[in-house]
Amino acid sequence: MSRLEENGLELDADVLVVGGGPAAAWAAIAATERGASVIVVDKGYVGSSGAYAASTSGHKVLPPIATLRDPLKFERYALGGFLAQHKWWDRLLEITYDRAPRVWEWVGYDIPVYDRTGSYRGLQGSETMRILRKVLLQKGVKILDQSPALELLVDNEGAVAGARGFQRQANAPWTVKAGATILANGGVAWLSKALGCNTNTGDGALMAAEAGGELSGMEFSAHYSPAPIHSSITKSAYYRYASYYDKDGKEIEGLNRNGHRSTSAIAKELLKGPVFVRLNKDTENPDTRRMLRLQQPNFFAAFDKVGIDPFEQNWEITLLLEGTVRGTGGIRIADTECGTTVKGLYAAGDAASRELNCGGFTGGAGPNMTWAIGSANIAGKAAADFSRALGKAARSRPVHAVGGVGLKGTGATWDANAVVKAVQDEVFPYDKNIFRSEKTLLESLAKLEEQWKLVQGAPLQDTAQHLIRSREAAGLLTTARWSYFAGLQRTETRGMHKRLDFPQLDESQRHYLAVGGLDRLWTRAVEVEEEVVKVPEAKKELQLA
Amino acid sequence: MIELLSQSRCIQCDKCASVCPTNVFDAVPGESPVIARQEDCQTCFLCEAYCPADALFVDAHAHEVIGLTEEEVLEKDLFGQYRRNLGWNKGNSPLNIHAELQELRQRVGSPY
Numbered sequence: 030m031s032r033l034e035e036n037g038l039e040l041d042a043d044v045l046v047v048g049g050g051p052a053a054a055w056a057a058i059a060a061t062e063r064g065a066s067v068i069v070v071d072k073g074y075v076g077s078s079g080a081y082a083a084s085t086s087g088h089k090v091l092p093p094i095a096t097l098r099d100p101l102k103f104e105r106y107a108l109g110g111f112l113a114q115h116k117w118w119d120r121l122l123e124i125t126y127d128r129a130p131r132v133w134e135w136v137g138y139d140i141p142v143y144d145r146t147g148s149y150r151g152l153q154g155s156e157t158m159r160i161l162r163k164v165l166l167q168k169g170v171k172i173l174d175q176s177p178a179l180e181l182l183v184d185n186e187g188a189v190a191g192a193r194g195f196q197r198q199a200n201a202p203w204t205v206k207a208g209a210t211i212l213a214n215g216g217v218a219w220l221s222k223a224l225g226c227n228t229n230t231g232d233g234a235l236m237a238a239e240a241g242g243e244l245s246g247m248e249f250s251a252h253y254s255p256a257p258i259h260s261s262i263t264k265s266a267y268y269r270y271a272s273y274y275d276k277d278g279k280e281i282e283g284l285n286r287n288g289h290r291s292t293s294a295i296a297k298e299l300l301k302g303p304v305f306v307r308l309n310k311d312t313e314n315p316d317t318r319r320m321l322r323l324q325q326p327n328f329f330a331a332f333d334k335v336g337i338d339p340f341e342q343n344w345e346i347t348l349l350l351e352g353t354v355r356g357t358g359g360i361r362i363a364d365t366e367c368g369t370t371v372k373g374l375y376a377a378g379d380a381a382s383r384e385l386n387c388g389g390f391t392g393g394a395g396p397n398m399t400w401a402i403g404s405a406n407i408a409g410k411a412a413a414d415f416s417r418a419l420g421k422a423a424r425s426r427p428v429h430a431v432g433g434v435g436l437k438g439t440g441a442t443w444d445a446n447a448v449v450k451a452v453q454d455e456v457f458p459y460d461k462n463i464f465r466s467e468k469t470l471l472e473s474l475a476k477l478e479e480q481w482k483l484v485q486g487a488p489l490q491d492t493a494q495h496l497i498r499s500r501e502a503a504g505l506l507t508t509a510r511w512s513y514f515a516g517l518q519r520t521e522t523r524g525m526h527k528r529l530d531f532p533q534l535d536e537s538q539r540h541y542l543a544v545g546g547l548d549r550l551w552t553r554a555v556e557v558e559e560e561v562v563k564v565p566e567a568k569k570e571l572q573l574a
Numbered sequence: 575m576i577e578l579l580s581q582s583r584c585i586q587c588d589k590c591a592s593v594c595p596t597n598v599f600d601a602v603p604g605e606s607p608v609i610a611r612q613e614d615c616q617t618c619f620l621c622e623a624y625c626p627a628d629a630l631f632v633d634a635h636a637h638e639v640i641g642l643t644e645e646e647v648l649e650k651d652l653f654g655q656y657r658r659n660l661g662w663n664k665g666n667s668p669l670n671i672h673a674e675l676q677e678l679r680q681r682v683g684s685p686y
Contacts (some may be wrong), residue, residue, distance in 0.1 A: 072595075073594070074592060074595055077593045077595045078595040082595075083619070085660070152672065153668065156668040197597055224616075227595075228596065228616075259637070260634045261616060261636035262634070266686070314682060317682050320684060322659075323675045323678065324675060326660055330656055331634045333655065334655075335635070494611070
């Protein structure tokens with residue numbers, strides 16, 4: 030029996046949203062506007078949880094003009110292995126254009142004018158999330174902070190009917206029965222301390238799989254970003270201004286390609302020895318430096334707080350794993366309304382596979398925010414409608430909880446932190462995760478299987494921290510297994526999935542890989558419902574007044 | 575990692591305990607919160623950003639505790655620095671930062 034069986038808070042709603050970042054907030058707002066009663070539950074705090082609040086990333090809002098939208102759509106199309114779909118891109122960009130400016134309206138800010146590129150930048154992540162939280166409360170959404178969802182509830186027909194979790198500060202379980210449930214609780218970065226990512230432990234993926242859901246794109250989970258070696262600051266944009274040096278101060282060439290840092294080139298250097306950076310390309314202008322500071326204050330926090338001048342001094346870097354937070358894998362979206370393969374269960378943001386607009390490669394905030402805002406608005410509306418169609422049955426139906434590994438188990442107890450460390454030992458090293466081969470993947474999978482056997486034992490639940498960390502360890506382990514298992518099946522190099530033994534793209538593998546299973550893993554090819562789109566020729570950039 | 579909670583600056587609003595995404599603090603009735611799980615700090619600086627009294631200091635070292643003293647942080651004027659940089663300090667607004675940023679982008683001719 031898990032501690033979730035104890036007496037605790039019991040609530041019901043039309044729609045339950047799990048998560049605390051932009052996708053969760055937008056999904057909740059969309060469901061509310063559709064007339065649903067909504068509860069949002071989050072592991073941390075709705076407003077500070079997840080990668081976006083910490084990242085202070087802006088995002089572009091682009092009007093419906095092809096010369097503006099095409100560059101974003103096509104920038105990473107080939108890089109992503111032609112798995113993105115333009116019909117999804119168009120729909121998501123339209124929703125973002127319609128919805129994102131409301132953040133400004135809702136707090137009485139004047140919406141900024143479009144600049145000379147015909148777009149405008151959103152507010153920073155921390156500010157946007159602060160506003161979205163306020164809006165949620167104004168719209169009557171009930172929020173449970175510091176209350177991670179730990180397992181899904183399912184009705185007798187197998188439809189998802191809510192979730193159960195633990196209020197870690199009140200030290201009691203919670204149960205929410207709902208007509209529809211949206212998982213918007215982020216991806217997985219394996220507790221690497223990449224910026225804002227330690228709440229992203231694969232919880233949603235594991236919960237979905239236990240209810241019969243499946244994942245997709247998990248082979249595209251090897252996203253790393255450079256960070257000053259002492260820090261958590263995985264802000265990658267400014268490496269476009271970087272020169273790289275070895276320990277003797279000799280410049281290393283070829284680490285930036287097409288104006289952006291190349292993760293694999295940096296990783297190869299790091300496998301040889303330490304790498305140092307200075308931001309000394311096109312940064313002499315004091316206005317440029319001031320602009321860079323205002324744009325990404327957290328990037329400079331890494332330096333200001335320890336007394337380094339990043340423009341004038343060399344500083345050592347590392348690569349921190351961001352997994353699917355900036356990769357693309359996640360819960361597989363199975364219909365046009367961000368529904369999953371399980372009735373009553375929807376997914377949005379990083380928790381869902383972002384292959385539909387990003388294919389096998391992503392990275393920066395633009396495409397990811399478009400996915401978060403777009404998928405959340407689609408899922409919120411669809412979940413509200415689904416719940417309404419159920420009527421009163423939504424809350425009165427008998428339900429049962431389906432959480433397993435990390436919550437329940439028999440036999441020897443296990444140390445969650447040791448399991449986390451064992452998983453990290455397989456997913457952090459660049460020569461295992463960035464540069465893959467059948468040999469490395471099989472070796473890692475064998476080690477992960479040993480851990481999988483171990484976590485069938487009884488999880489420690491004496492404190493709220495142990496209860497939650499045990500379940501997180503199971504999520505980290507399961508997502509690592511899916512990532513490497515899918516990576517083993519994709520016998521080609523496509524997107525961010527690099528196989529040393531299959532270094533070329535194989536046209537016959539232009540499909541998504543659904544992956545799932547708990548004890549026994551499986552994959553299945555899923556067709557991309559769109560032919561490869563020809564990249565349009567560059568047109569003269571439209572100038573707006 | 576979170577290094578300091580200044581007892582002299584803290585106004586016991588418990589905001590840090592509420593907002594910390596990784597639940598590092600424990601609120602204590604009638605007293606300042608305590609840093610209960612320092613090793614869980616993900617170094618996102620958001621507690622510092624939300625603290626209305628500038629009573630917290632999160633160092634940029636994410637993987638080790640440095641053991642800074644309040645005097646050292648004060649001397650370098652680091653209390654509240656991140657909040658100021660977000661435009662969240664009293665009398666300021668993120669809109670001011672956004673406006674200055676737009677102006678600088680124009681002046682520099684930045685495509686980003």
